[in-house]
Amino acid sequence: MIRIALDAMGGDHAPQAEIEGSILALTTLPATFRIVLVGKADVIEAELARHPEIDRSRLGVCHAPDVIAMDEKPLSAVRKKPQSSISIGLGLVKAGEAEAFVSAGNTGAVLAASTILLGLHDGVERATVGTLFPTSDVPCLVVDGGANVDCTSRELLGFAYLGTVYTRDVLGRPSPKVGLLNIGEEEEKGNATAKEAHQLLKTAPNLNYIGNIEGRDIIAGHSKLGQLDVVVCDGFVGNIVLKFYESVARLILSLVRKKAPDVLERKDIREVFRHLDYSEYGGAPLLGVKGVSIICHGSSSPNAFKNAVRVATTAVEHDLSGRIGAEFARREAANTA
């Protein structure tokens, strides 16, 4: 049995989108899967009452009286509101009453609460968000996707390992290729942190590091140096590029709508835009914490929540957290040997 604790109060369209997404998810998941909606019980029950068809034995409710707003300072909000849907939901994972947590709430707060409540695996200096970017080929994992704004080169090195474990052990890519997001492929390129990180990555054991890559390589899904599975950058750059990407599909849609609206009626063209639609990729795993914690976009649709639940169950089934623990234990052992 896999139980997902889902923050029902997190997103911009809470709790409707969360609840509709949960219902969608349960119809596609085997009968052994359960979802626990975490949040204000009266609000959730009122919304659930509109869906009498639901099998309530698979969809529970766990009351959490508080909500952390999007604009609250993450760390102080987590400290001030121990009864928030984020903290209560993560508490279920910590207590072994759920195998994963999914939230579209304040990203910084989910990161902070996951780090505090679940703890980090030994050897992990900082947890990171792994965001999948659609490419012309298989999607590419960007670490950090926006959670950690100022990063040291050592933290970037840690992100490379975390991303490697996820793409290898959960996404099933044999030897994931890692690139450092930079402004040129040459060694001497980049800001101070990127230059340092390149040197650390180059000599890091058990890492398939292909070198510096450029902004254009993310989407190509490869650089001159080969296919690309993991892109390492700090969360400042990651967040900006991610949001920029989201807006590009919207720009092209608006241009096509203006110049050739009939084209949008076509199924093949709609497929192109679906390929670029983030909600198809679901949530982003928080990598490095002891447990599975999945972060969704604030504006997630029911479909996005359904896909985030799928990301969560896949991470649980492939023992993401255990594999990260084992990888970092190996690194620590090698360092002290």
Next chain:
Amino acid sequence: MIRIALDAMGGDHAPQAEIEGSILALTTLPATFRIVLVGKADVIEAELARHPEIDRSRLGVCHAPDVIAMDEKPLSAVRKKPQSSISIGLGLVKAGEAEAFVSAGNTGAVLAASTILLGLHDGVERATVGTLFPTSDVPCLVVDGGANVDCTSRELLGFAYLGTVYTRDVLGRPSPKVGLLNIGEEEEKGNATAKEAHQLLKTAPNLNYIGNIEGRDIIAGHSKLGQLDVVVCDGFVGNIVLKFYESVARLILSLVRKKAPDVLERKDIREVFRHLDYSEYGGAPLLGVKGVSIICHGSSSPNAFKNAVRVATTAVEHDLSGRIGAEFARREAANTA
């Protein structure tokens, strides 16, 4: 008479693309405009011989024996090669024998040589590259577009003024709105430099600063806070976002080609992709130096060079350099008053 010194050795397709672009430019410019091709005279003349139709009274050649390669370290290359096409071309501007310089060569070297040979206007701490990004509306100027990798908050403030002068006095937008590229609109968002820069920008006089903006706002051409004319960021982020953007149109083209190739035959759809094509926007002005220096993409096509020459002549006609000098003199006077 306006004379443009054009680095014939700079780009990936030199000197063919440069020479074809010059010919294209001269056919569209009034008879009073001249172009001087700077570089290895024998190489240039050999290429020119293939175009006997050219009016050589409007297209001169200035010999420069050296070339700075794309992978050379900018500052040391500029010092070691005073006879490079970049330094000789900028020397023509310095000596008053040309009104502007255009190059698709090593960006860092053009920045360094322009700063050293032309000098900075009083009060300008660092010159910046202003790159126009296509949006669904009018293009948006990103400063820095990739030349200055590590920037202080004070330098970012300077970029805001430089971008304002260019969009106002050359592009003709009455009161350009300036945004700081960040990971959220709230005051407390961002890395250390962004937080500091936001505080400086907020209180800066004679600047239409609308606040922090996000990656998605660049392309929308506006944020929740209104239309957007100038986006301020360091060159590390600017370069990554720029190259990322370039690749997006390519991704969508490849997806459409795969799923619905016939659509690409349509004129209206080709217009959409042309809207996203950088070469339509020509070169990026280097802002802050005493003179007009235009940086082109290394892979510039003849059409891109034609447009870069247009950008150069427009900057000369609107006295870009003089207006930047006046703006910063006013700032300096206000600061010491």
